[in-house]
Amino acid sequence: xxxxxxxxxxxxxxxxxxxxxxxxxxxxxxxxxxxxxxxxxxxxxxxxxxxxxxxxxxxxxxxxxxxxxxxxxxxxxxxxxxxxxxxxxxxxxxxxxxxxxxxxxxxxxxxxxxxxxxxxxxxxxxxxxxxxxxxxxxxxxxxxxxxxxxxxxxxxxxxxxxxxxxxxxxxxxxxxxxxxxxxxxxxxxxxxxxxxxxxxxxxxxxxxxxxxxxxxxxxxxxxxxxxxxxxxxxxxxxxxxxxxxxxxxxxxxxxxxxxxxxxxxxxxxxxxxxxxxxxxxxxxxxxxxxxxxxxxxxxxxxxxxxxxxxxxxxxxxxxxxxxxxxxxxxxxxxxxxxxxxxxxxxxxxxxxxxxxxxxxxxxxxxxxxxxxxxxxxxxxxxxxxxxxxxxxxxxxxxxxxxxxxxxxxxxxxxxxxxxxxxxxxxxxxxxxxxxxxxxxxxxxxxxxxxxxxxxxxxxxxxxxxxxxxxxxxxxxxxxxxxxxxxxxxxxxxxxxxxxxxxxxxxxxxxxxxxxxxxxxxxxxxxxxxxxxxxxxxxxxxxxxxxxxxxxxxxxxxxxxxxxxxxxxxxxxxxxxxxxxxxxxxxxxxxxxxxxxxxxxxxxxxxxxxxxxxxxxxxxx
Numbered sequence: 001x002x003x004x005x006x007x008x009x010x011x012x013x014x015x016x017x018x019x020x021x022x023x024x025x026x027x028x029x030x031x032x033x034x035x036x037x038x039x040x041x042x043x044x045x046x047x048x049x050x051x052x053x054x055x056x057x058x059x060x061x062x063x064x065x066x067x068x069x070x071x072x073x074x075x076x077x078x079x080x081x082x083x084x085x086x087x088x089x090x091x092x093x094x095x096x097x098x099x100x101x102x103x104x105x106x107x108x109x110x111x112x113x114x115x116x117x118x119x120x121x122x123x124x125x126x127x128x129x130x131x132x133x134x135x136x137x138x139x140x141x142x143x144x145x146x147x148x149x150x151x152x153x154x155x156x157x158x159x160x161x162x163x164x165x166x167x168x169x170x171x172x173x174x175x176x177x178x179x180x181x182x183x184x185x186x187x188x189x190x191x192x193x194x195x196x197x198x199x200x201x202x203x204x205x206x207x208x209x210x211x212x213x214x215x216x217x218x219x220x221x222x223x224x225x226x227x228x229x230x231x232x233x234x235x236x237x238x239x240x241x242x243x244x245x246x247x248x249x250x251x252x253x254x255x256x257x258x259x260x261x262x263x264x265x266x267x268x269x270x271x272x273x274x275x276x277x278x279x280x281x282x283x284x285x286x287x288x289x290x291x292x293x294x295x296x297x298x299x300x301x302x303x304x305x306x307x308x309x310x311x312x313x314x315x316x317x318x319x320x321x322x323x324x325x326x327x328x329x330x331x332x333x334x335x336x337x338x339x340x341x342x343x344x345x346x347x348x349x350x351x352x353x354x355x356x357x358x359x360x361x362x363x364x365x366x367x368x369x370x371x372x373x374x375x376x377x378x379x380x381x382x383x384x385x386x387x388x389x390x391x392x393x394x395x396x397x398x399x400x401x402x403x404x405x406x407x408x409x410x411x412x413x414x415x416x417x418x419x420x421x422x423x424x425x426x427x428x429x430x431x432x433x434x435x436x437x438x439x440x441x442x443x444x445x446x447x448x449x450x451x452x453x454x455x456x457x458x459x460x461x462x463x464x465x466x467x468x469x470x471x472x473x474x475x476x477x478x479x480x481x482x483x484x485x486x487x488x489x490x491x492x493x494x495x496x497x498x499x500x501x502x503x504x505x506x507x508x509x510x511x512x513x514x515x516x517x518x519x520x521x522x523x524x525x526x527x528x529x530x531x532x533x534x535x536x537x538x539x540x541x542x543x544x545x546x547x548x549x550x551x552x553x554x555x556x557x558x559x560x561x562x563x564x565x566x567x568x569x570x571x572x573x574x575x576x577x578x579x580x581x582x583x584x585x586x587x588x589x590x591x592x593x594x595x596x597x598x599x600x601x602x603x604x605x606x607x608x609x610x611x612x613x614x615x616x617x618x619x620x
Contacts, residue, residue: 019143020521021124022180022497023504024514031142033102035078037126038137039068047083051112056081058251059119063529064126068138082108083115094183095148098122100140113253114148117181121145124179128524151460153424153472154503155184155257156433156496158488161191161268162219162288162479164210164235169485171248176489176531178252180500185249186257186336186474189237192267192286192306197258197329198238201321204272210236212285219480222288231285242329257388258330260322261338263308263372267291270306276315278350279305288480292343298408302343310372311352320379327383334403337376340390342369366396374399388424391416407476410462417469425473430458431499433477433491438536440618441608444481452519452537453558455498456512475499489532494519513560538605540564540597544586544615551586551615557597562604566595575603586612 019028043060045052059081060070087110091097096109096118107122109115126138156177158165165173174185189196195209211231215222225231237245249256262269268285270277277283283304291304308315326335344365347353353368362368369392377387377399388403391412398404403422406413413423425431428448435450436443460473475496482488497519501510516537526533540557555564564580565573568591575598586593591612597605 019125019141020518021121021145022515022518022522023501024509024511024518025121025145025147026506026509027144027146029144031101031144033142034139035100035102035105035142036137037065037068037140039070041068041070041078043070043079043081045081045083047085048112049083052081052083052115054251055112055116055119058116059123062123064123064129064525065138067129067136078103079105080107081115081119082106083112084108084110090146090148092148094152094181095146096121097147098143098145100125100143102142105140113183116178116253117147118145120179120181121147124521124525128521128528149181149504150506151470151472151503153184153474154182154500155186155424155472155474156182156492156499157186157188157259157426157474157476159188159191159477159479159482160196161188161194161261163483164194164196165485165488166235167237167241167245169488170245172485172531173488173492174245174249174252174254176493177496178254180497181504182496182500183253184255184257184472184474186259186476188259188261188478190259190261190268190338191265192291193288194234194236194285195268195272196236197242197260197326198236199322199325200239201325202273202318205269205322206236208272209268209285210234212287215287215289217288219288220290224289225284225287233287234285239325239329246330255332256330257332257334257336258326259336259338260319260326261336261340262319262376263310263338263369264306264340264342265338266308267304267306269308273318276308276312276318277305278307278309278311278346278353281305300341300343301345305346307342307344307346308372309350309353310347310368310375311350311356316375316379319376323376323379323383323385327380327385333384333386334388335380335385336388336405337373337380338390339369339373339393340407342392344368362396364396368396369393370396370398373402377402403471405474410465413470414462414465417466418464420466420469422469422471423465424471425458425460425462426476427458430455431473431475433475433495434480434482437491437495437534438539438606439541439608439610441542441610441614442536442539442606446481450495451541451558452495452498453512455495456502456510456515458499458502459507460503473499473503486532489526490534493526493531493533494522494537495534497522516558516560535605538562538597540580540595540605540608542593542595542608542610542615542618544619546619551612551619552583553586553593553615554583555580555595557605559597559599559604562597562599564595564597566593568593570594572607574598575601586615588612 094113096114099106107118195205211234213225214233271285293301391406404416405424417423435448461467461470544553565577567573594609596607
């Protein structure tokens with residue numbers, strides 16, 4: 001009898017693990033049988049029916065479902081989507097309850113957001129068909145789901161300054177976000193490389209600041225503009241386009257948070273209005289040339305002045321005009337003002353800045369920047385907006401009501417939370433999506449790596465932080481090396497799935513092995529939608545080291561159950577080549593290390609080939 005009970009519990013646990021929902025729900029219990037979703041399936045709505053019907057229409061139009069030609073008419077009433085008239089306190093504003101049986105589906109929530117998220121959980125339970133617009137019957141497994149998010153801020157940042165992404169591209173980015181219950185898109189609208197939002201009171205911002213000369217090659221190693229060379233690369237969003245994006249995002253329960261990055265990273269602004277810097281020198285919208293020396297540990301020197309002058313009252317007049325229009329276009333409560341990597345060297349040489357520091361008793365550049373940020377907070381308060389900035393705004397004294405986005409690790413976020421300030425965690429170590437996600441031999445090179453497993457280890461409320469001030473977290477996609485939407489998808493996913501699970505799913509429910517199984521389902525889903533996604537999870541990584549006079553090498557993979565195969569004889573490995581069992585020596589000579597992964601006898605990853613010379617560079 002005891003054995004039967006134990007076996008029953010094991011079967012229940014096994015069934016409960018077999019779903020494809022990302023982020024993993026707070027509660028999932030597998031049922032028996034399945035529901036057949038087909039063209040004759042009827043749909044009814046209850047409660048706030050107008051809002052529910054608008055959400056149901058989005059479900060019907062999903063590419064996975066569209067081929068069935070569901071009408072939504074309640075002919076058979078097999079599916080019921082309900083926004084409750086009497087709220088269920090256990091669900092909150094974004095939670096939902098989903099029940100799937102062979103007889104039908106019932107999805108209920110307190111508010112539209114919960115119903116929307118529940119529809120996407122249902123969407124992810126549908127087996128992925130082999131063809132777009134298929135007319136096959138979808139078998140949805142029986143289950144019960146009760147779910148609500150861990151954090152209120154679940155976001156991604158898209159940098160549209162380094163490379164401009166048009167309205168339709170941003171909408172596709174929003175589509176993918178919404179599938180994974182992300183509710184905040186942080187748009188990095190301005191930087192040294194482009195000004196991307198129309199400000200009618202300051203037309204030069206887009207006439208000049210939105211365009212740069214076209215250059216190819218590695219960002220940071222490009223040629224300067226030539227005298228008289230036309231600036232033809234770029235673009236910007238008009239007021240009407242911003243309103244359209246905001247409305248589109250709102251239909252998917254996503255808030256767009258705009259960023260106007262000041263006082264540093266302002267070269268596009270200064271190209272239009274050079275009188276706002278301390279030097280007044282003529283600058284151009286940067287096309288990817290190098291204009292700074294980086295010394296490590298956050299130390300740097302700007303070779304060109306890209307910083308606003310905090311002692312110039314005209315700066316605040318112009319920023320007031322900018323924020324007036326930005327506040328009008330974006331109804332959310334936050335405006336991000338940047339505040340990162342502002343170089344103080346030109347301020348220290350400027351007589352007006354030194355006079356301001358004496359007058360205000362400011363001891364250094366950090367306190368002068370704090371003065372600037374506090375002035376901005378007062379401007380934003382007149383527009384009923386809250387100031388949000390990168391964690392540098394802590395230095396020199398944080399503005400009284402500022403919210404901090406912690407990017408230089410988690411230290412700034414912990415400090416801000418202890419001081420009673422709201423915090424969005426986005427540390428480079430877990431959430432920077434522009435970093436390489438596989439072996440450098442298989443990725444376009446950038447200065448750091450971030451694997452899927454490392455992203456999955458993201459904890460938005462780390463030890464030492466006051467959890468009641470942690471709003472949530474987000475992933476950040478800087479686009480110096482991301483010129484197209486397809487590559488933006490490749491860099492964002494699947495690491496954004498890991499971040500989504502870290503900010504939605506209860507901490508104790510996270511499980512790496514189960515997550516990877518679900519990710520493989522979503523590889524198929526992205527293929528079905530013809531979206532690009534990195535499958536570096538399937539790859540291996542080589543890590544060479546020097547041991548005495550020998551070069552040794554270790555191979556690792558994050559794919560559970562995988563075997564790594566390698567060769568050193570300038571031949572291509574396959575699933576029958578020698579298997580990696582431990583660190584091995586790279587012999588002298590014209591040697592190329594080749595390696596690939598397999599699972600259950602099937603090749604899974606990409607083959608990497610690295611010469612001994614390149615391995616030596618890694619050792620150094």
